[in-house]
Amino acid sequence: MLSVRLKRRGASLQIRWLARCAGGLIAAILVLLPQPVWAAAALDGAAMGWPYALPFAGLLLSIALGPLLAPKFWHHHYGKIAAVWSLLALGALVWLAGGMAMLAALVQALLAEYLGFIVLLFALYVVAGGILVSGDIRGTPWANTGIMALGTLMASVVGTTGAAMILIRPLIRANRSRRHNAHVVVFFIILVANVGGALSPLGDPPLFVGFLHGVDFFWTTRNIWLQTAIVAGLLLAIFSVVDAWRFRSEPRSGAAGPGEPIRIRGLVNLALIAAIVASLLGSAMWKPGIAFDVFGTRMELESLVRNVVLLVIAALSVWLTPDEHREANGFTWEPIREVAKLFAGIFVAIIPVIAMLDAGHHGAFAWLLSAVTAPDGTPREAAYFWFTGLMSAFLDNAPTYLLFFELAGGDPQVLMGPLAGTLASISMGAVYMGALTYIGNAPNFMVSSIANENGIEMPSFFGYLLRAGAVLIPLFLLLTLLPVAPILHWH
Template sequence: MHPRRFVVRWAGALVALIVALSPLHAWAAAELDGASMGWPYALPFAGLLLSIALGPLSFHKFWHHHYGKIAAAWALLALGALVWRAGGMAALAALVHAMLAEYLGFIVLLFSLYVVAGGILISGDIKGTPAANTGILALGTLMASLVGTTGAAMILIRPLIRANRPRRHNVHVVIFFIILVANVGGALSPLGDPPLFVGFLHGVDFFWTTRNLWLQTAIVAGVLLVIFAAVDVWRFRSEPSFSDAGSAKPVRIRGLINLLLIAAIVASLLVSAMWKPGIAFGILGTKLELEDVVRNIVLLAIAALSVWLTPDEHRQANGFTWEPIREVAKLFAAIFVAIIPVIAMLDAGHHGAFAWLLSAVTAPDGTPREVAYFWFTGLMSAFLDNAPTYLLFFELAGGDPLVLMNELSGTLASISMGAVYMGALTYIGNAPNFMVSSIAKESGIEMPSFFGYLLRAGAVLMPLFLLLTILPIAPILHWH
């Protein structure tokens, strides 16, 4: 039997078993009791994330061909444990909620941004001088909150690689690109970075991060651009073979229809945030709001329009393939399933297995420690992926968007900054990081290994984050 059919068949069998074991009259009452679960229920989630971190490094070829099956196995193990502990009814209700209320909107937005951005082609000759490189990174940082870190990275990484191909020292350019364009620049809107979109799906106002994080993001991005410019000037001086001589083709942007489609994506998100018809559909205890359903349909239609209206040669010139988004879709589907028991245990608060984590980020008088939220969210984002980590700490802080946007705004700012900024510390910290690294490797750039990248990114970022923590600019950063 083909391995894929084997996984699908067993997944179908598990769902059928859950249905068979579940009384139909009790769907709406299905809830997971996180207080009754111990830390072993988090092992499938930890195993999945460890596989994502070490698989491409330790067994690259096997991982490349079987990552979907490996991720599915961890997700099925988590579901099986829930069936054994809580019963089939509760497990299936939790699965439906994770897929429809959490995962669907998340992956639909990523998919639409990936498809539309892939139709924008920047052609022409750009010389990889320090001024040009700094300009491209600054432009990408500004674009990231408008078209998403995925969109900005996919639009600019290939022109940047072409511009720096003649240089002997170009790895640092891609590393700073990952830090700035694929992470820090996405901190100002739900479009920018997956964790912020997760927050938007949970009720955070669309413009909350814009209003509350613009100054912090400007400080971090500005310092990083200055550091990059200094490093690039130093490396550029040792490039004797690099020359500006020769005729250059003018820079052109093609596929401009996709810029309109990106505007349509932004408009669809804004409309869905403001339009509240009060109509919802219930599926096994999960409530789907009409505005969310319509938004997802519109986003998929926009992606289809991009494929239809963009000439195939534009995507071919961009090296566009479906594999990166396919990999993200499979891995994140498994992550959102495997994280179900972890979220349940976090919801149990001091009665759950993660009571120690709640104590670490909460003062004795019950007030949140905002610096602790920043560092715990950030460091876990680097190794556990920033979207599920954001969700973990969002729930740990109470999960009420109105409270977090007002009385606990500093806590929400700390969670948001930690997830977005420190997602740049590893290849798996944010979805586009690995995509950019793969494209760079395919283009002949010798990117560092997982731990090699960690050391380089950490050497740049950790001192900056420490300075943000200890310097007397805490009021600027909303830390009290």
């Protein structure tokens, strides 16, 4: 009983710590009134060369090679390693543009981009972790395919993070006795943590970014449902064949008696997930016109309120969910802690890269703008699909989506009208190809971390990249060569 109390106290301390951090940030925003001097301090991406991208490349290589070459050292010090690369990136910005411009860029990255990202992931992780799916599920190809299909359908409703956190632990338990089970988690990451979230802004962060910038809520549902259905259907078919082949080599167990029926506990968390969805929709529709300026970063009141509401929902989940449900789920704080630290490093180290990309024809990545634009000025839709996708695999897919959204003009009415094929290409690239690496989408890292905690030997960074690429690249080539809807006219 004492250990249960201590566990609940530890979880409550985590929530209170995050709430204090959010409160401190909000207090700072309320105290720091508009200061034009900070707004004037901007980075000049055109003045940067490729060496400014080295800290970001170093961080990616560390994430890829650290767990492979020095797993114990990496596990204990990954936060410090990410911090070192971030400080190198910030130091380079100070040397180039001065401390004020660096601080303004840092505040923009952390408050305008990272804060909302991690608070939403944290809330979904905590709430979904309180939903316990119990009962005897045997990891047969049919059962596994059914769970994959269910998660793929759920992802656009409760988000890729929510669907992944609800189903990954039951899937792991169902396949615990199998010798070959890593491929099940790999396909789960591809389908549930990525492709399934392509049909609504609630599904994946890039589409929510588009919604906040004026894209209609059901636009992707109407315009890329067929492509998503084809990609998801082919992936499910491929998985069922692979899983059936691996299942044949498993030792046959004796006939099993009637098992425990499947039950869903912690149902209060389903209501809390609905509250998360409502808070996201409310923040997008409620526009009070009140904002605070923090070192040149405009913080809208609705975004601040949304973040506080999400933290309150997470706290309610911890308070209302019996501890034994999380214990049965094998719930720990380490996966979200790892995501928070590593993605904080990514959001900081990527600042120079984003500045160079924003410089367009005047920056080090001018070739990228030329690659996605035809000589007559029209966008190359296939190029937008591939460049958005491949960059989403190695950068965070939400800022990558926004980058190409702005590169295509940034006018939602034009992008939903005459340039609808371009917007569809950007949306599909950001969502689908986030599955190519562990860092393409935050749930990928969480699922991999949970699988490792439960004794599944997941592939290394490059091992996963090879496996996911072998499955996905042929499908993306098929999608490129054989357009399946009149909205797409590949050039």
